[in-house]
Amino acid sequence: MKVTVIGTGYVGLVSGACFAEAGNKVMCLDLDAAKIATLNAGGIPIHEPGLEPMVARNREAGRLLFSSSYDEAVEHGDIIFLAVGTPPDEDGSADLSHILSAARSVGQRIRRSVVVVDKSTVPVGTADKVREAIASELARRGADLRFHVVSNPEFLKEGAAVNDFMRPDRIVIGSDDAEATAVMRQLYKPFNRNHNKLIEMDVRSAELTKYAANAMLATRISFMNELANLAEDLGADIEAVRHGIGSDPRIGPSFLYAGVGYGGSCFPKDVKALLKTAGDRGRRLRILDAVEQANEAQKSVLFDKISAHFGGSAGLRGLRIALWGLSFKPNTDDMREAPSLVLIGQLLAAGCSVQAYDPVARDEARRILQARHPDAFGSGALAIVASAKDALQDVDALALVTEWQEFRSPDFDALAACLRRKVIFDGRNQYEPAEVQAAGLAYHGIGRGTAGAAK
Numbered sequence: 001m002k003v004t005v006i007g008t009g010y011v012g013l014v015s016g017a018c019f020a021e022a023g024n025k026v027m028c029l030d031l032d033a034a035k036i037a038t039l040n041a042g043g044i045p046i047h048e049p050g051l052e053p054m055v056a057r058n059r060e061a062g063r064l065l066f067s068s069s070y071d072e073a074v075e076h077g078d079i080i081f082l083a084v085g086t087p088p089d090e091d092g093s094a095d096l097s098h099i100l101s102a103a104r105s106v107g108q109r110i111r112r113s114v115v116v117v118d119k120s121t122v123p124v125g126t127a128d129k130v131r132e133a134i135a136s137e138l139a140r141r142g143a144d145l146r147f148h149v150v151s152n153p154e155f156l157k158e159g160a161a162v163n164d165f166m167r168p169d170r171i172v173i174g175s176d177d178a179e180a181t182a183v184m185r186q187l188y189k190p191f192n193r194n195h196n197k198l199i200e201m202d203v204r205s206a207e208l209t210k211y212a213a214n215a216m217l218a219t220r221i222s223f224m225n226e227l228a229n230l231a232e233d234l235g236a237d238i239e240a241v242r243h244g245i246g247s248d249p250r251i252g253p254s255f256l257y258a259g260v261g262y263g264g265s266c267f268p269k270d271v272k273a274l275l276k277t278a279g280d281r282g283r284r285l286r287i288l289d290a291v292e293q294a295n296e297a298q299k300s301v302l303f304d305k306i307s308a309h310f311g312g313s314a315g316l317r318g319l320r321i322a323l324w325g326l327s328f329k330p331n332t333d334d335m336r337e338a339p340s341l342v343l344i345g346q347l348l349a350a351g352c353s354v355q356a357y358d359p360v361a362r363d364e365a366r367r368i369l370q371a372r373h374p375d376a377f378g379s380g381a382l383a384i385v386a387s388a389k390d391a392l393q394d395v396d397a398l399a400l401v402t403e404w405q406e407f408r409s410p411d412f413d414a415l416a417a418c419l420r421r422k423v424i425f426d427g428r429n430q431y432e433p434a435e436v437q438a439a440g441l442a443y444h445g446i447g448r449g450t451a452g453a454a455k
């Protein structure tokens with residue numbers, strides 16, 4: 001089939017590559033000419049495991065094309081995916097300007113019947129707006145063409161995006177037209193070989209399903225983070241509690257990991273957008289309100305532990321802290337809403353200096369942090385270094401923020417020799433408190449009340 005994907009961010013690029021891998025002829029379009037130039041030159045603008053060889057393979061086979069010309073891209077596809085960003089507006093609502101602009105660009109150019117697919121995460125009712133945008137451009141041109149707008153939300157996770165797309169848990173198709181549904185079924189056949197992963201529903205339900213999924217997952221995380229904080233007060237270990245409840249199939253083991261709060265380009269913005277959607281209808285989502293508040297508070301928990309350990313603001317001034325992990329989660333260079341940014345801001349404001357390392361997000365982190373803390377870079381209060389070991393040179397303590405594989409099993413004796421003040425703050429509960437303590441280091445995790453009791 002001939003597929004056009006508009007927007008080559010995480011979702012657009014992964015979708016385009018995977019559709020090409022399945023044998024379709026795909027053209028990906030982006031307004032960002034530099035991104036398209038990188039892709040056409042064989043580069044890849046994001047870090048996503050497995051994506052680079054897949055893009056190269058399909059580009060070389062002529063199945064995956066990149067363009068910054070709307071004329072070319074709209075002419076190409078019988079199915080046109082809209083996968084542009086829907087960032088939060090100032091009031092928390094999803095900013096639809098990119099998707100509606102893309103829809104107008106399609107409406108200005110289509111010359112035959114097409115299926116337009118909302119792949120971006122968009123509030124309920126957006127498919128109607130996309131339909132109107134296209135229809136009004138057609139009317140302006142005096143063109144009488146049939147087209148359908150389908151909602152096909154994406155559930156991939158960064159860092160595991162290729163696998164999530166190629167072997168999805170489910171494929172949600174929201175459509176009000178049988179013909180358009182049949183086209184989508186055909187397109188997704190190769191991704192749905194052995195099991196029936198297709199879930200067909202009406203457009204509005206599909207749009208809401210995407211927000212419901214992210215809101216549910218964010219709720220689990222905030223719930224566990226709040227329980228973790230309570231576990232500390234009670235001398236209990238949240239890791240044991242997680243095992244204890246996760247084995248109940250009604251609860252399940254996933255997304256129960258306490259930490260420094262959820263970040264990324266999706267949960268924070270989608271929780272806000274759903275709250276705004278409800279608020280616009282005069283409805284309060286009390287649980288989701290609390291989920292968001294708990295997450296905001298959780299981003300400060302590691303700083304509070306560091307501060308408490310060193311006896312408050314006077315004790316913090318002049319300390320040098322090693323920070324491991326900058327991206328919002330492992331296996332991505334995405335820094336959007338990364339909890340590391342909050343911790344770094346707090347440490348600098350308290351008069352600490354920070355020496356940070358991340359396996360892949362260093363350039364992106366430097367770009368963001370240089371804009372936020374230009375003086376700190378200039379004065380040497382903030383440095384982004386080239387290795388985990390370099391981060392440990394001449395520091396007082398270590399804070400682990402993102403659980404990259406390479407931080408999994410450090411040599412604690414070597415760490416004890418490096419860290420002047422002999423303490424680790426583990427924001428992702430990666431380490432066994434007893435093992436850390438056996439090396440002569442103090443240990444602070446999230447919700448490890450028994451570790452505190454043992455000290």
Ligand SMILES: NC(=O)c1ccc[n+]([C@@H]2O[C@H](COP(=O)([O-])OP(=O)(O)OC[C@H]3O[C@@H](n4cnc5c(N)ncnc54)[C@H](O)[C@@H]3O)[C@@H](O)[C@H]2O)c1
Nearest residue numbers: 007008009010011030031032084085086098102120121154
């Ligand atoms: N990142 C994820 O893991 C993920 C997963 C599922 C769903 N989503 C949703 O998918 C959508 C895209 O997310 P993303 O992270 O890929 O976004 P992104 O910000 O990484 O990329 C969006 C791309 O769209 C391009 N763009 C913007 N306006 C355009 C226009 N009018 N025409 C052509 N290109 C345009 C931008 O230049 C950019 O390259 C969002 O709605 C997001 O919520 C994201």
Ligand SMILES: O=c1ccn([C@@H]2O[C@H](COP(=O)(O)OP(=O)(O)O[C@H]3O[C@H](CO)[C@@H](O)[C@H](O)[C@H]3O)[C@@H](O)[C@H]2O)c(=O)[nH]1
Nearest residue numbers: 154155156157158221255256257259262263264266328329
């Ligand atoms: O038990 C957990 C699981 C995750 N997180 C944090 O939650 C955030 C989001 O993680 P994850 O969901 O793995 O990453 P995303 O790539 O943001 O993916 C989410 O957001 C996407 C965009 O909507 C959806 O498509 C995915 O299904 C959904 O998992 C990260 O900061 C994680 O550290 C925790 O704190 N504890």
